[in-house]
Amino acid sequence: MKLGVFVSDYQTAVNTLDRLKSDTLGIFLVQNGVYHATIAENGKGSALLDAAPRIYALREDLETRGFAADAVDSRVKVVGYGDVVDLIFSDYPKLAWL
Amino acid sequence: MAKLTIGCFSSLVGSMSLDFAVKLAETAVEKGHEVDFWMSGNATMLSKKGQKSFKDYSYLDKRIRAAMDKGMNMCACEACAEARGYHKEDTFDHPKFIRKSMDWYLASCHTADRVLHIGGE
Numbered sequence: 711m712k713l714g715v716f717v718s719d720y721q722t723a724v725n726t727l728d729r730l731k732s733d734t735l736g737i738f739l740v741q742n743g744v745y746h747a748t749i750a751e752n753g754k755g756s757a758l759l760d761a762a763p764r765i766y767a768l769r770e771d772l773e774t775r776g777f778a779a780d781a782v783d784s785r786v787k788v789v790g791y792g793d794v795v796d797l798i799f800s801d802y803p804k805l806a807w808l
Numbered sequence: 809m810a811k812l813t814i815g816c817f818s819s820l821v822g823s824m825s826l827d828f829a830v831k832l833a834e835t836a837v838e839k840g841h842e843v844d845f846w847m848s849g850n851a852t853m854l855s856k857k858g859q860k861s862f863k864d865y866s867y868l869d870k871r872i873r874a875a876m877d878k879g880m881n882m883c884a885c886e887a888c889a890e891a892r893g894y895h896k897e898d899t900f901d902h903p904k905f906i907r908k909s910m911d912w913y914l915a916s917c918h919t920a921d922r923v924l925h926i927g928g929e
Contacts, residue, residue: 716924718825741824770831791835798922799810799841805924 714802813920857900876904
């Protein structure tokens with residue numbers, strides 16, 4: 711099963727993600743969740759970025775918070791709402807919201 | 809084209825989750841998909857008529873009406889609205905908007921290709 715998980719807050723959601731079983735896990739960082747893509751503590755990025763092979767961050771929510779695309783961790787792909795809709799229908803039959 | 813059902817259980821007008829849900833819904837509609845939008849709990853605030861636009865404040869009323877004009881179906885939980893003092897006469901009118909029980913949401917999920925359930929806080 712391919713699962714897309716929306717992470718909407720800057721909290722460590724890794725424990726929850728670990729309990730989600732899926733063949734392919736994609737994480738959508740939205741709202742304050744985009745801070746996972748931009749903030750490094752002690753030189754290290756968010757542990758959440760290691761939790762899935764595909765991680766996306768919503769461009770509009772990044773820009774709202776003053777982050778340009780070059781501030782985003784290289785493991786994260788910046789996407790727009792249109793991309794999110796396309797990914798939902800093409801790649802992720804099951805969706806969850808954290 | 810496919811069907812997306814969004815269930816929004818949060819939040820008050822001005823919340824990020826409600827903004828996100830509406831923007832996702834209108835984008836899906838623009839792309840030609842069928843969208844059902846269920847509002848429950850505090851999200852039923854979105855169906856309150858008479859919302860005003862203020863600078864630097866979220867104003868979704870006009871956007872959801874535009875999305876409904878393009879075919880989006882919206883439904884507010886009748887019990888949730890009544891519990892918050894929003895009666896039928898307090899909600900806006902649109903042919904694509906109704907108030908129903910959660911049966912509507914469950915039926916929509918059953919026939920949807922994708923379901924995004926945004927929980928309450």
